[in-house]
Amino acid sequence: MIDAPEAPRDCQLCPRLVAYREANAAVHPDWFNGAVPSFGDEKASLLIVGLAPGVTGANRTGRPFTGDYAGDLLYATLNEFGFSKGKFDARPDDGLELIDAMITNAVRCVPPQNKPTPLEARTCQPFLMNRIKALPNLRAMLALGRIAHDSVLNTFGLRKMSYPFGHQGAHDIAPGVRLFDSYHCSRYNTNTGRLTPEMFEAVFSDIKKYLQTQS
Ligand code: URA
Numbered sequence: 358m359i360d361a362p363e364a365p366r367d368c369q370l371c372p373r374l375v376a377y378r379e380a381n382a383a384v385h386p387d388w389f390n391g392a393v394p395s396f397g398d399e400k401a402s403l404l405i406v407g408l409a410p411g412v413t414g415a416n417r418t419g420r421p422f423t424g425d426y427a428g429d430l431l432y433a434t435l436n437e438f439g440f441s442k443g444k445f446d447a448r449p450d451d452g453l454e455l456i457d458a459m460i461t462n463a464v465r466c467v468p469p470q471n472k473p474t475p476l477e478a479r480t481c482q483p484f485l486m487n488r489i490k491a492l493p494n495l496r497a498m499l500a501l502g503r504i505a506h507d508s509v510l511n512t513f514g515l516r517k518m519s520y521p522f523g524h525q526g527a528h529d530i531a532p533g534v535r536l537f538d539s540y541h542c543s544r545y546n547t548n549t550g551r552l553t554p555e556m557f558e559a560v561f562s563d564i565k566k567y568l569q570t571q572s
Contacts, residue, residue: 360487361487362490362491363484363488364392364394364466364481366391366392366394367391368466371466371476371481373468373477374467374473374477377466378416385417388416388418389416389417389419393419393465393466394419394465395461396459396460396461397455397458397459397460400457400493400494401459401492401494401495402497402568403457403499403568404498405458405459405460405499406461406462406499406501407461408463408502408504408541409462409464410465410466410467411424411467411471412467413425414427415467418449420449422460423448423449424447424448426543426547428445429445430542430547430554431460431542435455438558438564439565440456441453442454459492462505463485463504463505463508464477465481471543478504478507478508481508482508485512498536499537499539499564500538500539501539502540502541503522506520506536506538507522509530509536522538523538524556525537525563526538527563535567538560539560542557
């Protein structure tokens with residue numbers, strides 16, 4: 358039984374992900390190459406759920422969304438909405454602190470081609486569940502993309518049909534907890550115009566309003 362909110366760095370639960378981590382470690386022994394822990398405020402009202410570490414981003418640096426393009430947009434937006442202090446410099450030792458927010462991933466280890474299998478997402482789910490339970494002030498969650506959205510629903514035992522994923526959608530998923538959805542802030546989505554910075558800001562604006570009316 359898994360009762361910790363964070364996977365051990367050398368987590369062995371998913372053989373394919375372990376093999377990929379080891380292959381990366383053989384070529385880049387200086388990279389983090391482990392299950393990436395959540396980052397942020399242990400008293401957060403907002404939990405942001407990404408997909409999984411990027412190979413040259415979080416898998417390299419050891420901090421979610423740190424070192425790849427997806428993080429540049431996410432951390433800039435967090436800063437704009439007052440969820441961080443300090444300067445984001447794409448390094449885990451840049452001194453950045455999150456305020457009232459935490460970032461985690463639905464899958465904690467980097468998957469090949471950025472695509473975890475459904476079994477890997479299910480296997481990692483207890484860590485998400487325990488992460489959620491360990492946040493005493495949780496009132497909002499932000500799912501970045503459909504896989505993160507589905508992992509959150511599974512964690513709460515909810516049916517996908519009743520809570521469809523949609524950009525800028527919002528769902529009350531538990532007493533006092535609202536799930537917000539956004540397209541993932543990946544470079545692919547921003548390059549193709551599926552997600553613009555304005556669309557991403559609109560989601561954060563909804564979250565901020567919700568948290569302010571709740572406090
Ligand atoms: N980095 C992460 O940590 N998660 C993502 O979903 C993408 C990049």
